[in-house]
Amino acid sequence: MRKPIIAGNWKMNKTLEEALEFANSVKEKVPAAASVDSVIGAPALFLGQLVEAVEGTNVKISAQNAHFEESGAFTGETSLKALADLGVSYVIIGHSERREMFNETDESVNKKARAAFKQGLVPIVCCGETLDQREAGETNDFVAGQIKAALEGLTEEQVSNTVIAYEPIWAIGTGKSSSAQDANEVCAHIRETVRGLYSEKSADSVRIQYGGSVKPENIAEYMAESDIDGALVGGASLDAASYLALLEAVSNG
Numbered sequence: 001m002r003k004p005i006i007a008g009n010w011k012m013n014k015t016l017e018e019a020l021e022f023a024n025s026v027k028e029k030v031p032a033a034a035s036v037d038s039v040i041g042a043p044a045l046f047l048g049q050l051v052e053a054v055e056g057t058n059v060k061i062s063a064q065n066a067h068f069e070e071s072g073a074f075t076g077e078t079s080l081k082a083l084a085d086l087g088v089s090y091v092i093i094g095h096s097e098r099r100e101m102f103n104e105t106d107e108s109v110n111k112k113a114r115a116a117f118k119q120g121l122v123p124i125v126c127c128g129e130t131l132d133q134r135e136a137g138e139t140n141d142f143v144a145g146q147i148k149a150a151l152e153g154l155t156e157e158q159v160s161n162t163v164i165a166y167e168p169i170w171a172i173g174t175g176k177s178s179s180a181q182d183a184n185e186v187c188a189h190i191r192e193t194v195r196g197l198y199s200e201k202s203a204d205s206v207r208i209q210y211g212g213s214v215k216p217e218n219i220a221e222y223m224a225e226s227d228i229d230g231a232l233v234g235g236a237s238l239d240a241a242s243y244l245a246l247l248e249a250v251s252n253g
């Protein structure tokens with residue numbers, strides 16, 4: 001049985017004061033660690049303060065990106081080693097916004113996934129098709145290709161511990177969510193891909209989230225599906241009450 005994992009992706013939102021206010025208001029109210037993993041993906045600026053704010057609670061902090069090199073001449077970039085040192089637990093990798101706007105490639109996603117494990121962070125690896133690809137019937141092949149590239153060279157154990165976020169690009173921030181059945185079909189295909197590339201064990205263990213216009217009102221539909229183990233949530237994770245409602249819907253479901 002895979003434990004559900006709900007991760008908020010705040011993207012480029014909130015000031016330090018707003019971030020700490022959010023963390024302080026949710027940290028004692030999130031469901032127990034036994035029922036769901038609660039993650040907040042925050043801007044790099046205040047990850048350290050957030051880690052301190054939620055220490056000892058069932059909230060873990062995620063970065064939204066990082067460089068694959070440990071250190072060096074990479075002006076403006078964030079080191080995974082430094083993130084690990086701060087106590088950051090997860091890192092979102094290959095989000096479609098980064099692929100589209102910041103030249104993220106399958107190759108850099110793979111390097112970042114390997115580097116994350118090297119530093120003891122869990123990568124949340126994003127994949128997902130455009131509307132054109134969906135309409136052309138290319139979704140499964142395209143997403144499987146992204147996943148194959150992202151996981152290349154990882155050990156079976158690392159793959160088992162990876163979190164994959166399936167986020168159809170046309171559903172992100174549009175209010176047009178994928179139907180739960182369609183999302184599950186792609187998530188099941190991703191799991192089959194992992195089974196083919198690695199093993200039964202890693203396919204059974206890898207957690208696959210759906211992302212794209214998930215809200216407290218629709219999250220239960222996704223979580224009821226066989227191959228969806230959680231959600232990566234943008235807009236609906238920005239408000240504390242909404243974030244808690246997402247977690248509660250999952251832990252009761």
Ligand SMILES: O=C(CO)COP(=O)(O)O
Nearest residue numbers: 009172173212213234235
């Ligand atoms: O991109 C997303 C999460 O990473 C999804 O964003 P929305 O939940 O705002 O559609």
